[in-house]
Amino acid sequence: xxxxxxxxxxxxxxxxxxxxxxxxxxxxxxxxxxxxxxxxxxxxxxxxxxxxxxxxxxxxxxxxxxxxxxxxxxxxxxxxxxxxxxxxxxxxxxxxxxxxxxxxxxx
Amino acid sequence: xxxxxxxxxxxxxxxxxxxxxxxxxxxxxxxxxxxxxxxxxxxxxxxxxxxxxxxxxxxxxxxxxxxxxxxxxxxxxxxxxxxxxxxxxxxxxxxxxxxxxxxxxxxxxxxxxxxxxxxxxxxxxxxxxxxxxxxxxxxxxxxxxxxxxxxxxxxxxxxxxxxxxxxxxxxxxxxxxxxxxxxxxxxxxxxxxxxxxxxxxxxxxxxxxxxxxxxxxxxxxxxxxxxxxxxxx
Numbered sequence: 001x002x003x004x005x006x007x008x009x010x011x012x013x014x015x016x017x018x019x020x021x022x023x024x025x026x027x028x029x030x031x032x033x034x035x036x037x038x039x040x041x042x043x044x045x046x047x048x049x050x051x052x053x054x055x056x057x058x059x060x061x062x063x064x065x066x067x068x069x070x071x072x073x074x075x076x077x078x079x080x081x082x083x084x085x086x087x088x089x090x091x092x093x094x095x096x097x098x099x100x101x102x103x104x105x106x107x
Numbered sequence: 108x109x110x111x112x113x114x115x116x117x118x119x120x121x122x123x124x125x126x127x128x129x130x131x132x133x134x135x136x137x138x139x140x141x142x143x144x145x146x147x148x149x150x151x152x153x154x155x156x157x158x159x160x161x162x163x164x165x166x167x168x169x170x171x172x173x174x175x176x177x178x179x180x181x182x183x184x185x186x187x188x189x190x191x192x193x194x195x196x197x198x199x200x201x202x203x204x205x206x207x208x209x210x211x212x213x214x215x216x217x218x219x220x221x222x223x224x225x226x227x228x229x230x231x232x233x234x235x236x237x238x239x240x241x242x243x244x245x246x247x248x249x250x251x252x253x254x255x256x257x258x259x260x261x262x263x264x265x266x267x268x269x270x271x272x273x274x275x276x277x278x279x280x281x282x283x284x285x286x287x288x289x290x291x292x293x294x295x296x297x298x299x300x301x302x303x304x305x306x307x308x309x310x311x312x313x314x315x316x317x318x319x320x321x322x323x324x325x326x327x328x329x330x331x332x333x334x335x336x337x338x339x340x
Binding site: 004006009010012013016017024026028029037038039076078100102104105106107 | 108109110113114116117120130132135162163164165174176177181204
């Protein structure tokens with residue numbers, strides 16, 4: 001199903017109410033031709049199920065992996081993706097843009 | 108984020124109320140701010156800007172950074188007329204992110220069989236308007252060709268500052284409509300806001316093509332004019 005931003009936040013709350021570990025990723029900054037606008041959300045559960053997108057598919061895998069860590073230790077993290085930040089992350093954005101993604105646990 | 112805070116955020120959105128979630132990146136502390144609370148908040152200016160533009164943003168305060176998750180009501184499309192064009196328009200508008208409501212007192216048209224899963228009100232606009240609570244985040248498309256149904260909805264849409272108001276019908280039909288509405292006390296300035304004939308001029312012929320032209324026009328107004336959001340802020 002095609003998910004809207006509000007569906008993502010509803011899903012995050014619903015999953016948490018069911019007792020699942022949940023993290024919420026939010027695009028907080030973009031530079032250049034980033035594929036998703038600031039404020040876009042990705043909800044991730046402890047098993048790696050996710051809804052929404054932060055990049056149109058380029059870096060979701062890395063965000064989901066990092067979300068598992070956030071769910072485990074409860075510490076929010078700021079992730080940076082993009083051509084200029086290849087040292088920090090193996091993945092990049094094919095569009096040449098850069099994005100910062102804030103990942104927090106839904107407690 | 109605490110689940111209770113996320114649930115409040117979701118509840119505000121479901122009630123079509125604007126709200127901003129403030130997240131201090133360094134500490135992870137969060138708070139929810141309503142438009143009424145914003146003026147007395149330390150971030151008053153940035154919050155006002157958020158409510159006005161509807162855009163989330165990272166704010167650098169020098170010693171710390173905060174992220175504003177700005178939530179304004181999702182755009183809504185209210186249609187009068189459970190007609191053929193509406194049948195094509197509903198799935199398109201829903202897919203583009205609009206909450207859609209159809210109003211048509213003619214029970215032969217307004218049937219769940221013709222509009223499965225749609226918020227369908229088989230009532231006169233006068234009856235349903237109080238609970239629909241039209242607002243600046245709502246677009247109204249009058250598609251019945253019947254003044255008894257369309258006129259009341261159009262007058263209310265203009266009075267409530269709906270961001271888009273469109274009406275089906277030729278230029279001649281519209282000219283008589285304008286005179287009727289003026290007779291009801293609608294100002295000339297407001298009447299000039301009605302998009303008529305409705306839809307972008309793409310030479311649309313079939314109901315589905317007309318639906319595309321209407322939705323494209325609605326999106327154009329939503330994305331290009333900040334007016335709707337400024338009125339709501």
